[in-house]
Amino acid sequence: MQTIEFLLEGEYIELLKLLKAVNIAQTGGHAKMIVDDELVVRNGEVETRRRAKIIKGDVLVIDEEIEITIV
Numbered sequence: 001m002q003t004i005e006f007l008l009e010g011e012y013i014e015l016l017k018l019l020k021a022v023n024i025a026q027t028g029g030h031a032k033m034i035v036d037d038e039l040v041v042r043n044g045e046v047e048t049r050r051r052a053k054i055i056k057g058d059v060l061v062i063d064e065e066i067e068i069t070i071v
Helices: 013-021 030-036
Strands: 001-008 040-042 059-062 066-070
Touching: 013 030, 013 040
Parallel strands: 001 066
Antiparallel strands: 040 059, 059 066
């Protein structure tokens, strides 16, 4: 599994913006498809909210292939 540490600058980042920032999604539409297809697991729970506020300490797994830790 590929692991990524994302340095959060600020209070939070919206899920769609995070997917684009770490180059998992090339476009906003692609990011929406990833979330709508329920491929995002946040802290052990499927995350279906496109604009979910991702904060420091969150761990996301994308399609069981990529783990993103928010620091």
